[in-house]
Amino acid sequence: MITAAQLRAIMPGAGKRADLFAAPLDAAMQQFDISTPVRAAGFLAQVAHESGQLVYVREMWGPTPSQRHYEGRADLGNTVTGDGKRFMGRGLIQVTGRKNYVLCGFGLHLDLIASPELLEQPEHAAASAGWYWHASNLNRFADAGDFKGLSIAINGRNKATGLPNGWEDRQMFWARARNVLGVKS
Numbered sequence: 001m002i003t004a005a006q007l008r009a010i011m012p013g014a015g016k017r018a019d020l021f022a023a024p025l026d027a028a029m030q031q032f033d034i035s036t037p038v039r040a041a042g043f044l045a046q047v048a049h050e051s052g053q054l055v056y057v058r059e060m061w062g063p064t065p066s067q068r069h070y071e072g073r074a075d076l077g078n079t080v081t082g083d084g085k086r087f088m089g090r091g092l093i094q095v096t097g098r099k100n101y102v103l104c105g106f107g108l109h110l111d112l113i114a115s116p117e118l119l120e121q122p123e124h125a126a127a128s129a130g131w132y133w134h135a136s137n138l139n140r141f142a143d144a145g146d147f148k149g150l151s152i153a154i155n156g157r158n159k160a161t162g163l164p165n166g167w168e169d170r171q172m173f174w175a176r177a178r179n180v181l182g183v184k185s
Helices: 006-011 015-033 037-050 099-109 117-118 120-137 139-143 149-157 167-181
Strands: none
Touching: 006 015, 006 037, 006 167, 015 037, 015 120, 037 117, 037 120, 037 139, 037 149, 037 167, 099 120, 139 149, 149 167
16 A cells, blocks of 8 residues: 555655545556556656656646647547647646547546546546556566666657656656665665
8 A cells, every 4th residue: 555655755746745646546556456566666656757746637738849749640549620738648647649538538437538637636647547557568567677668668768868758857766666665676
């Protein structure tokens, strides 16, 4: 069971949000077989980075040049005008695009097409992260101790360096999560 105190130790910037997310994260981890300390450490480290320490459950919308490219992207299922913004990244591991909202909604038994903002609620934000983890078979990376591969699977790599996007930040959270959860290196 993950506690708010453990979340604050892993994500000091979470503050009181750790109280809001402890039970939903624990439930998601149980539901989606994030059931060992190494899996939990990998999952929580990724959640910490992706959500800015539980601060962001919705992508900050500019729109940036990258966000403008969401519009009309068939690979994201964004086929209706306005889908890019409507299905922006939401949840603790940002679910993005109409297609992913359909799949996540099916997995969580939610109508995310009619109500995409449901992924901004702590219960559903955490559940969507667990769903994504499970649907992407990310336990395989955690079980193998391949945190770099796990990070790339979630958010790709920097074209200039070849390292996972946000690599230093992810490593910091990975070290804290391993320490808090007693995962030996």
